[in-house]
Amino acid sequence: MVRFLPIQIETLNRKNLIVGQSGGPTAVINSSLYGVVSEGLLQDSIGHVYGMVNGIEGFLAGRVLDFQEVFKGNDLEKLKTTPGAYLGSCRYKLPEDLNDPVYPHLFQKFEELDIGYFFYIGGNDSMDTVSKLSRYAEKINSPIRVIGEPKTIDNDLVLTDHTPGFGSAARYVASTVREIVTDANVYETKSVTIVEIMGRHAGWLTAAGALARKYTGDNPLLIYLPETAFDQEAFLSKVQECFEKNPNVIVCVSEGIHDEKGTFICEYDNSVGTDSFGHKMLAGCGKYLENLVRSRLGVKARSVELNVSQRCSSAMMSAADQQEAVAAGQFGVRCALKGETGKMVSYVRDSNVPYRMRLSLEDVNLICNKEKTVPLEWISEDGSDITQDFITYALPLIQGTVEVPLGTDGLPDFVYWK
Numbered sequence: 001m002v003r004f005l006p007i008q009i010e011t012l013n014r015k016n017l018i019v020g021q022s023g024g025p026t027a028v029i030n031s032s033l034y035g036v037v038s039e040g041l042l043q044d045s046i047g048h049v050y051g052m053v054n055g056i057e058g059f060l061a062g063r064v065l066d067f068q069e070v071f072k073g074n075d076l077e078k079l080k081t082t083p084g085a086y087l088g089s090c091r092y093k094l095p096e097d098l099n100d101p102v103y104p105h106l107f108q109k110f111e112e113l114d115i116g117y118f119f120y121i122g123g124n125d126s127m128d129t130v131s132k133l134s135r136y137a138e139k140i141n142s143p144i145r146v147i148g149e150p151k152t153i154d155n156d157l158v159l160t161d162h163t164p165g166f167g168s169a170a171r172y173v174a175s176t177v178r179e180i181v182t183d184a185n186v187y188e189t190k191s192v193t194i195v196e197i198m199g200r201h202a203g204w205l206t207a208a209g210a211l212a213r214k215y216t217g218d219n220p221l222l223i224y225l226p227e228t229a230f231d232q233e234a235f236l237s238k239v240q241e242c243f244e245k246n247p248n249v250i251v252c253v254s255e256g257i258h259d260e261k262g263t264f265i266c267e268y269d270n271s272v273g274t275d276s277f278g279h280k281m282l283a284g285c286g287k288y289l290e291n292l293v294r295s296r297l298g299v300k301a302r303s304v305e306l307n308v309s310q311r312c313s314s315a316m317m318s319a320a321d322q323q324e325a326v327a328a329g330q331f332g333v334r335c336a337l338k339g340e341t342g343k344m345v346s347y348v349r350d351s352n353v354p355y356r357m358r359l360s361l362e363d364v365n366l367i368c369n370k371e372k373t374v375p376l377e378w379i380s381e382d383g384s385d386i387t388q389d390f391i392t393y394a395l396p397l398i399q400g401t402v403e404v405p406l407g408t409d410g411l412p413d414f415v416y417w418k
């Protein structure tokens with residue numbers, strides 16, 4: 001059983017580190033966690049390394065664990081091959097007003113644990129939390145150093161070449177789409193398969209479907225991203241044209257595709273709810289297009305929604321993605337020890353061939369609440385495909401296979417709470 005507060009603090013003038021995870025998990029979010037924790041444990045100037053269970057929300061409720069107590073032997077290494085968020089996640093939004101009483105309450109709890117270093121692993125909304133905490137720390141002259149560790153399969157954080165989690169999710173999408181293509185090709189009867197892929201406003205992950213192609217003109221023959229408006233009639237015409245190349249047409253679509261008025265395609269015949277941040281919870285455009293094709297073109301049609309599998313597949317984890325996530329965690333700790341705060345760890349690409357990437361820091365205030373979309377020049381003029389520029393960009397990120405340790409039952413040996 002994981003033990004929560006109270007925790008005995010014996011820092012001998014050393015400051016403690018605390019880390020949390022927030023937002024949707026990825027295949028390598030725990031690799032970033034491993035990087036932060038392992039580096040924190042190595043540093044003599046850091047006392048305890050704590051984890052916030054269920055992010056800021058859990059921390060406010062007193063749910064904190066001590067990594068020195070939870071992990072024994074080599075178990076910490078298994079974090080690198082465990083998907084999901086080991087610490088648990090949340091979607092808790094801190095108030096915009098820094099005078100809100102939650103802030104002094106949080107910092108009082110930091111003081112009780114003698115926290116000197118705060119790390120938050122997450123996407124856009126998580127970087128908003130990093131921004132608010134670092135600004136409040138500056139306001140009250142707190143010495144706590146606040147660092148954001150990027151994470152998102154959507155790859156939509158600005159001021160970083162890419163994000164941890166995207167490479168593995170892209171590898172999953174490319175591999176799964178290739179399998180779907182192979183399956184569809186067994187019949188000569190005309191058919192259309194719609195593959196719905198995560199992506200509300202940014203189509204990076206859907207674009208990864210193009211990596212499934214083995215040659216020019218191979219499936220998927222059509223790819224639609226939310227960066228451009230989707231036209232139903234133009235789509236149906238393109239499908240008809242594609243039948244001249246292949247009787248089995250595979251189409252990749254982002255969940256967030258929309259018409260020229262901004263209406264999501266999934267809203268055409270579905271009621272759509274919103275999450276705690278006010279984001280519409282999108283799903284269903286694949287099913288809508290499946291029915292549209294069947295009724296208008298009179299051919300066999302099916303839809304496949306990849307859903308959460310694309311973000312949690314350890315089997316498709318990219319070695320490049322995992323290694324970069326670990327390095328980003330370690331780098332962030334070393335930067336915090338040098339006095340950096342209010343920053344997010346970023347990736348800087350120096351070259352494509354050979355692929356070279358280095359780590360840097362960016363002002364988190366310039367990152368939160370912004371979205372990086374696929375460049376329009378990387379999308380075909382009619383909006384139904386992507387260009388070679390994306391292939392060149394994405395291919396290095398999906399390279400390398402990670403060996404996931406197996407248990408005695410022959411299944412992946414993930415790290416669980418007991």
